[in-house]
Amino acid sequence: xxxxxxxxxxxxxxxxxxxxxxxxxxxxxxxxxxxxxxxxxxxxxxxxxxxxxxxxxxxxxxxxxxxxxxxxxxxxxxxxxxxxxxxxxxxxxxxxxxxxxxxxxxxxxxxxxxxxxxxxxxxxxxxxxxxxxxxxxxxxxxxxxxxxxxxxxxxxxxxxxxxxxxxxxxxxxxxxxxxxxxxxxxxxxxxxxxxxxxxxxxxxxxxxxxxxxxxxxxxxxxxxxxxxxxxxxxxxxxxxxxxxxxxxxxxxxxxxxxxxxxxxxxxxxxxxxxxxxxxxxxxxxxxxxxxxxxxxxxxxxxxxxxxxxxxxxxxxxxxxxxxxxxxxxxxxxxxxxxxxxxxxxxxxxxxxxxxxxxxxxxxxxxxxxxxxxxxxxxxxxxxxxxxxxxxxxxxxxxxxxxxxxxxxxxxxxxxxxxxxxxxxxxxxxxxxxxxxxxxxxxxxxx
Amino acid sequence: xxxxxxxxxxxxxxxxxxxxxxxxxxxxxxxxxxxxxxxxxxxxxxxxxxxxxxxxxxxxxxxxxxxxxxxxxxxxxxxxxxxxxxxxxxxxxxxxxxxxxxxxxxxxxxxxxxxxxxxxxxxxxxxxxxxxxxxxxxxxxxxxxxxxxxxxxxxxxxxxxxxxxxxxxxxxxxxxxxxxxxxxxxxxxxxxxxxxxxxxxxxxxxxxxxxxxxxxxxxxxxxxxxxxxxxxxxxxxxxxxxxxxxxxxxxxxxxxxxxxxxxxxxxxxxxxxxxxxxxxxxxxxxxxxxxxxxxxxxxxxxxxxxxxxxxxxxxxxxxxxxxxxxxxxxxxxxxxxxxxxxxxxxxxxxxxxxxxxxxxxxxxxxxxxxxxxxxxxxxxxxxxxxxxxxxxxxxxxxxxxxxxxxxxxxxxxxxxxxxxxxxxxxxxxxxxxxxx
Numbered sequence: 001x002x003x004x005x006x007x008x009x010x011x012x013x014x015x016x017x018x019x020x021x022x023x024x025x026x027x028x029x030x031x032x033x034x035x036x037x038x039x040x041x042x043x044x045x046x047x048x049x050x051x052x053x054x055x056x057x058x059x060x061x062x063x064x065x066x067x068x069x070x071x072x073x074x075x076x077x078x079x080x081x082x083x084x085x086x087x088x089x090x091x092x093x094x095x096x097x098x099x100x101x102x103x104x105x106x107x108x109x110x111x112x113x114x115x116x117x118x119x120x121x122x123x124x125x126x127x128x129x130x131x132x133x134x135x136x137x138x139x140x141x142x143x144x145x146x147x148x149x150x151x152x153x154x155x156x157x158x159x160x161x162x163x164x165x166x167x168x169x170x171x172x173x174x175x176x177x178x179x180x181x182x183x184x185x186x187x188x189x190x191x192x193x194x195x196x197x198x199x200x201x202x203x204x205x206x207x208x209x210x211x212x213x214x215x216x217x218x219x220x221x222x223x224x225x226x227x228x229x230x231x232x233x234x235x236x237x238x239x240x241x242x243x244x245x246x247x248x249x250x251x252x253x254x255x256x257x258x259x260x261x262x263x264x265x266x267x268x269x270x271x272x273x274x275x276x277x278x279x280x281x282x283x284x285x286x287x288x289x290x291x292x293x294x295x296x297x298x299x300x301x302x303x304x305x306x307x308x309x310x311x312x313x314x315x316x317x318x319x320x321x322x323x324x325x326x327x328x329x330x331x332x333x334x335x336x337x338x339x340x341x342x343x344x345x346x347x348x349x350x351x352x353x354x355x356x357x358x359x360x361x362x363x364x365x366x367x368x369x370x371x372x373x374x375x376x377x378x379x380x381x382x383x384x385x386x387x388x389x390x391x392x393x394x395x396x397x398x399x400x401x402x403x404x405x406x407x408x409x410x411x412x413x414x415x416x417x418x419x420x421x422x423x424x425x426x427x428x429x430x431x432x433x434x435x436x437x438x439x440x441x442x443x444x445x446x
Numbered sequence: 447x448x449x450x451x452x453x454x455x456x457x458x459x460x461x462x463x464x465x466x467x468x469x470x471x472x473x474x475x476x477x478x479x480x481x482x483x484x485x486x487x488x489x490x491x492x493x494x495x496x497x498x499x500x501x502x503x504x505x506x507x508x509x510x511x512x513x514x515x516x517x518x519x520x521x522x523x524x525x526x527x528x529x530x531x532x533x534x535x536x537x538x539x540x541x542x543x544x545x546x547x548x549x550x551x552x553x554x555x556x557x558x559x560x561x562x563x564x565x566x567x568x569x570x571x572x573x574x575x576x577x578x579x580x581x582x583x584x585x586x587x588x589x590x591x592x593x594x595x596x597x598x599x600x601x602x603x604x605x606x607x608x609x610x611x612x613x614x615x616x617x618x619x620x621x622x623x624x625x626x627x628x629x630x631x632x633x634x635x636x637x638x639x640x641x642x643x644x645x646x647x648x649x650x651x652x653x654x655x656x657x658x659x660x661x662x663x664x665x666x667x668x669x670x671x672x673x674x675x676x677x678x679x680x681x682x683x684x685x686x687x688x689x690x691x692x693x694x695x696x697x698x699x700x701x702x703x704x705x706x707x708x709x710x711x712x713x714x715x716x717x718x719x720x721x722x723x724x725x726x727x728x729x730x731x732x733x734x735x736x737x738x739x740x741x742x743x744x745x746x747x748x749x750x751x752x753x754x755x756x757x758x759x760x761x762x763x764x765x766x767x768x769x770x771x772x773x774x775x776x777x778x779x780x781x782x783x784x785x786x787x788x789x790x791x792x793x794x795x796x797x798x799x800x801x802x803x804x805x806x807x808x809x810x811x812x813x814x815x816x817x818x819x820x821x822x823x824x825x826x827x828x829x830x831x832x833x834x835x836x837x838x839x840x841x842x843x844x845x846x847x848x849x850x851x852x853x854x855x856x857x858x859x860x861x862x863x864x865x866x867x868x869x870x871x872x873x874x875x876x877x878x879x880x881x882x
Contacts, residue, residue, distance in 0.1 A: 041486060042816050074734075083744060087735055091802055093809010110813055142747025149702035150750050150770050154600060258699055261598040262591050297531035307528065310584065313591045336587050367535040374538030374557055380487045381817040 023390070024216035025400040028223060030232040031204030035390045035400060036219045037211035039383040045212035046384045047119045048108040049127070050391040052207070053200035055180075056102045056173040056241060056325070061187075064180020065196045067100040068144055068188050072197075073107065074098075075136045077129040082136070085122055092118065102174055103324040104395035110384065113213040120226040127201055128230055137190045145186065148179045156257035156436060161266065164434040165328075167251045168268050171242045172325060202233035207394045211387035244270065244326055250428040254435045263437045264314075264334040265341045270430040273323040274406075276398055282321040283409045284421035285329055290368045291360055291418060292352070293317030293331065298364065301333075304351050311339040311347060322396045329425055341435050352426060360415035372410055466815050468825065468835055471654075473664035475672050479652035480825040480835065481663050484818055488558040490656030491818040493826040494671075497649040499549040500622035501682050501761065502640070508617075509624020510632050512545040513582075513589055514640040519543060520581040523570040527581050530571070539564040541571065547622055548760040549830065550644050555819060558657045565670050572645060573673045577637045589629050596621065600698050600871040601768075604706040607696055608869040612689040617682055618762055646678030647671065653825030655818040684761045687711075691865040691882035693780075695874060703776040703872025707754075707783070708766035709865035714758040714831050721848045721856040722756055727807060728799050728853075729790050729861075730754025730767055735802075737786050742769065748779045765860065777876040780868055791861035794854030808842040 022038040055066045076082040089096045094111035109119045152158045162177050169175035179185075208227060210219045247270060274282040293316040296302040301315035314334040320327045335344040379385060393403045469481045500511045519534075519541060520527040534541060537560050542553040552572070556564035596602035606621055613619035623629070650671070654663050687710040712722055729737050732753045734744040742752045754767030771779040815821050828837055864882055 041484070042812070044813055044816055083734055083740075086733060087802070090733065090735055090806040091809075093806060093811075093813065095810060095813065112809065112812070139745065139747035143743055143750055146702065146748070146771060147750040149772060153701045154704075154770075259598050261595040295531060295535070297528045298535060303528065306584065310587075313587045334591065337590075363532075367532065371535055371538045377487060377489055377557060378540070378555060381489075381491075381819065383816070 023400060023404070026216075026220065028203065028228045030228060030230060032223070032227050033207045033394060034219065034223055035207065035209045035387075035394065036214065036216045037209070037383060037386055037390070038214065038216075039211060039380075040213050043113050043213045044110060045113040045116050045210060045214055046108060046110050046387045047116060047123065048106055048209040048211075048387055048391050049123050050104050050106045050207040050209065050395045051200060052103075052205050052239065052395045053105055054101050054103040054395075055176060055178040057200065057239060058173065058176070058196070061184055062192050062196070063176045064144065064178075064185040065188055065192050066105055067178055067180065068141070068185070069193055069196050070098045070100045070105050070107075071140050071144060072132055072136060072193055073126055073130065075140070076131050076133075077126050078131050079125055079129060080122065085126065088118070088122065094119070100178055101392075102178060104392065106388075106391055106395075108387075116210065116214060116218075117222050117226070120222050124226040124230060127203065127206070127227070130197055130201075132190055132193055134190055137188075137193065141185070141188060144179070145182070148182060148185065152177070152179060153182075156255070156260045157264075159257065160255035160434050160436045163253055163255055164266060164268060164432050167253060167432045168270065168328060169244065170247060171244050173241060174325065199235070202236055203227050203230045204232035205236045207391060209387045209391045209394075211383045239324065241325055247430045251432040252434075253432070254437060256437050256439045258439055260436055260438050262313075262334060263341055263435070264332060265345050265433065265435050266330060266332050267345075267431055267433040268328040268330045269425055269427070271319065271327050271329040271425055273325065273327040274321040274393075274396070274398060274402070276402060279321075279402060279406060279409050280413065280417070281421055281424075282319075283406070283413050284417045285319045285425065286321055287365070287368060287410065287413055288418050288422050288425070289317045289319040289329065291364060292355065294368065298367070300351055300355055301348060305333070305344070305347055309347065311336050311344055315348070322392050322398075324395075324397045341437070345433070352422075356419060356422060356426070360418050362415060365415055365418075369411055372407065376407060466821065466838055468838070469660050470835060471660045471663050473667040475668040477647065477650070477652065477664075477667045477671060479654055479663060479667060480829065481653075481658070481660055482655045482821055482825070483657075483659065484655055484821075485657045487818070488657050489555055489818070490558070490561065490654060490658045491822040492552075492554045492556075493653040493819075493822040494552040494554075495651045495826045495830050496550050496645055496678075497548065497651075497760070497830065498644060498646075498678060498681055499546045501548060501617045502643045502679065503617060503622075503624075504636070504639075506628060507624075507632055507636055507640075508620055508628040509589065509622065510636050510640040511550065511644050512622050512624065513585065513629065513632055514577075514637045514644065515543045515545040515550055516585050516589065517577055517582065517637060518571045518575050520585055521576040521578045523574045523576075525570070526576075526578065530567070533567055534564075537564045537567065539567065541568055543571075545622060545644075547618065551826075553819065553823075561658075561666075565666055569670045569673075572670070575637075575641065577634045579634065582634065582637070586629055586632075589623055590626055593621075593623055593626055593629065596623070600700060600702075600704045601706075603696055603698060604704055604869045604871045607694060607871075608689070608706045608708070608867070611694065611867075611869075612687050612764075613685055613762065614688070616685040616761075618685055618759070642675050643678050646675045648677045650674075651826045651829035653822040653827075653829070655822040655825070682761065687762055687764055689867045691862075692867050692880045693877060694867070694869045695877055695879050696869065696871045697873065698871045700872055701772060702770055703773050703870050703874040704768070704770045705776065705780060705868045705870045706766065706768050707780075707866055707868040708757075708764050709862050709867065711756050711758060711763035711765040712860055713763050716758075718852075718856045718860070719758075720844050721852045722860055724800065724803055724807065724845065724848055725790075725795065725853050725857050725860075726754060726756050726765070727803050728795050729786070731803075737790060738767070738769075738783060741782050741786050742771075742779050746778070746782065748772075748775050748782070752779070752783070773873045774875050776870060776872065776874045780870070780877070784863055784866060787861055787866060788863040791857055791863055794857050795850070797850050800848075800850050800853055804845055804848070807845050811842055
């Protein structure tokens with residue numbers, strides 16, 4: 001098939017499975033968790049520090065401060081000049097970057113494995129020694145506003161999804177975009193950044209993930225020398241965020257924008273996430289997403305709406321299982337010319353109803369599970385990907401054991417469990433449906 | 447004490463790429479390939495590249511090669527699209543078919559346990575696609591949806607306008623997806639012709655990495671590719687980059703303007719290539735250490751990102767860059783970009799910038815070789831660019847051999863501030879269409 005531009009924008013990749021990688025897990029005395037993944041194929045190492053803080057941990061009226069702080073972490077510290085961190089990584093032939101999500105903020109470098117100590121020296125330095133000034137704030141705030149312009153405000157689809165998410169969560173801060181609301185971003189200042197940094201950046205709120213050509217002993221020695229000497233922050237406690245109340249009313253919205261070339265609709269349902277020691281419901285939902293909308297040619301939606309009825313150019317179902325708190329299960333439908341959004345939405349609902357009636361095709365489920373098994377083999381080829389999987393899981397409330405149990409749980413899920421999970425999920429009171437459309441054309445009078 | 451440590455930074459003495467042991471393989475049927483055996487994970491990544499790509503589209507049928515590549519997994523032999531997908535999923539093989547301006551690529555990964563079946567399935571897709579009427583109509587709807595989306599996407603609008611002005615009627619002057627009209631006109635026979643044209647053995651480059659021996663690979667390639675045409679039609683002629691310096695504004699509603707900019711460049715086999723590559727890393731490599739990244743993002747906060755790079759295409763060469771900034775500040779971002787371009791051309795780079803960039807480029811190079819699929823891509827790409835099999839071993843020495851005098855001479859020769867043309871899409875304040 002041809003992946004259209006809009007289809008690419010929807011590609012919410014599901015994390016591949018954990019595999020038989022060599023993983024070691026321990027804690028430093030100050031509470032910092034460490035995960036080591038050995039892969040000796042190349043003399044390269046990925047060094048990551050993940051903080052258990054994301055946009056859903058921001059104070060009120062300060063949306064965007066988690067992501068802003070991530071940007072500011074590349075500024076001067078007590079020992080490093082502005083920009084020196086990245087310069088040193090480059091001078092050592094490395095690449096580095098950082099990312100912010102609802103539940104975590106991560107920093108990583110890929111370098112030759114003999115530079116691991118240097119990376120730890122710098123990363124531990126900026127964990128506690130950041131030294132921001134007003135100039136940093138003024139220029140970098142311009143950068144994040146341009147980032148919002150580029151990623152969100154220039155994209156009608158992103159603007160609609162922002163509205164859908166805001167409507168989905170009635171009480172939880174997942175309603176607020178990671179990048180922030182523009183009017184609040186514009187007011188973020190030095191005190192806000194320093195307060196956020198001091199409250200959340202500490203070893204007992206961080207997970208170190210090192211993957212590549214290293215031994216656990218080497219990592220332990222280096223980590224104790226660099227991170228182990230930083231005292232824990234006793235003020236940091238387990239995150240407890242506002243929970244969603246029962247959702248009692250379906251929400252529907254229409255976002256119109258002159259830049260919309262291809263209308264589509266999306267619907268999200270509030271859904272349970274993967275939980276510590278309790279991942280069966282999430283595994284069933286993950287498989288449900290594959291069964292309904294995982295592949296253009298062989299999923300329920302692809303077969304019926306794209307192939308048989310020819311009323312959609314693209315369909316998808318996705319599930320974001322890695323999340324600290326309640327998450328979402330989503331549907332997307334892009335209509336073929338001549339089909340309205342209402343017609344496609346009704347047809348997709350009819351397919352869901354028929355699926356609940358008929359259950360899962362055992363051959364389809366067997367193929368999906370075979371691909372999951374194979375994905376464990378393919379995943380071994382990307383040690384950085386395995387490192388990200390552990391980092392994201394351990395900052396989303398899961399343990400190393402949960403990550404390693406997940407593939408087996410997926411294989412053990414039955415068709416009946418998938419249908420039962422679907423029946424619990426598909427309650428429109430928990431759902432938001434969004435239409436992305438062109439503006440209403442004013443009537444032309446003669 | 448970080449400053450002290452940085453002083454200890456040295457060039458990589460022991461190259462990691464010494465372990466990338468490339469074998470030249472020729473199949474019994476005469477197909478050449480480069481292979482790296484890597485048996486620790488039980489699968490193989492295979493990268494096939496055929497030169498020509500969308501440049502081979504016949505006149506009036508722009509988009510034929512792209513549509514054809516999209517159809518290869520939509521039914522072949524006695525399988526329809528669904529049967530093919532089911533077969534592929536059962537084998538857990540991964541196939542990716544892509545069309546580019548100068549080539550088409552087929553990327554495949556398959557498990558050792560069912561390699562023969564996966565190869566047979568891929569062979570069927572390449573040699574016996576059915577181009578079934580219903581499937582063609584369905585994929586055309588997907589292509590047309592993409593074309594309509596691109597028409598309202600500011601980045602795509604800027605690219606389309608830039609290349610149209612630079613290359614006119616040459617295939618480089620239009621998007622490889624085609625237009626609504628040209629895609630509608632493509633017939634089943636056109637798709638079969640496009641397949642024969644695009645998948646010709648005399649334009650093939652093969653990279654393979656994984657759990658497979660040279661002998662096994664040779665037999666596999668004959669089985670997989672033996673029935674493809676021996677040769678393809680002539681490529682279009684070279685084309686000159688004719689866009690004069692200046693600014694083109696395309697009105698488009700939104701908070702931010704996007705600018706694609708550039709001028710003529712140099713060929714991949716130009717003896718100045720390594721110097722030019724280093725120069726562009728200093729000038730416009732993506733990070734904040736580059737001159738443009740520092741001046742436009744880090745110092746002034748005008749953008750989330752700016753970059754500039756050499757684009758040596760097969761039939762013409764460019765130096766291109768992109769920057770996005772608010773409508774109120776895009777004029778300043780462009781002015782700074784022009785100033786940095788001018789200053790770099792006339793004053794050159796500093797010894798520190800050169801040394802730092804050489805260290806970065808040589809150190810980062812081995813990091814690219816970190817997975818079977820990625821190494822297979824590099825092997826195929828090296829052959830496409832006509833680089834020798836010793837390129838990997840000599841590349842860092844070539845980077846290190848470039849002198850300050852050489853980089854600065856090349857900067858004077860190839861950076862042409864007056865020739866820069868900016869295509870700006872948005873509602874830019876203080877900019878209008880001009881020609882130098």
